Amino acid sequence: MARRSIEMHEYRQALMRLRQGDSEREIARSVLMGRAKAARFRELAREKG
Numbered sequence: 342m343a344r345r346s347i348e349m350h351e352y353r354q355a356l357m358r359l360r361q362g363d364s365e366r367e368i369a370r371s372v373l374m375g376r377a378k379a380a381r382f383r384e385l386a387r388e389k390g
Contacts, residue, residue, distance in 0.1 A: 347374055352382070359383055 355373045365379035374382070 347378075355379060355382060356386060359386060 351373050355368055358368050358371070358373070359379075359382070365376045365383065368374065368379040369376045373379075
């Protein structure tokens with residue numbers, strides 16, 4: 342999934358799944374975003390609270 346733009350609703354869904362405790366791998370399996378992007382997103386969310 343290289344260079345695919347991610348829609349806002351996908352970010353919201355990924356954030357919801359992170360709050361539920363899903364791993365980056367589980368988020369990647371749901372085809373929301375890749376594992377690397379999910380890890381970066383988790384860190385950004387952690388920084389912002």
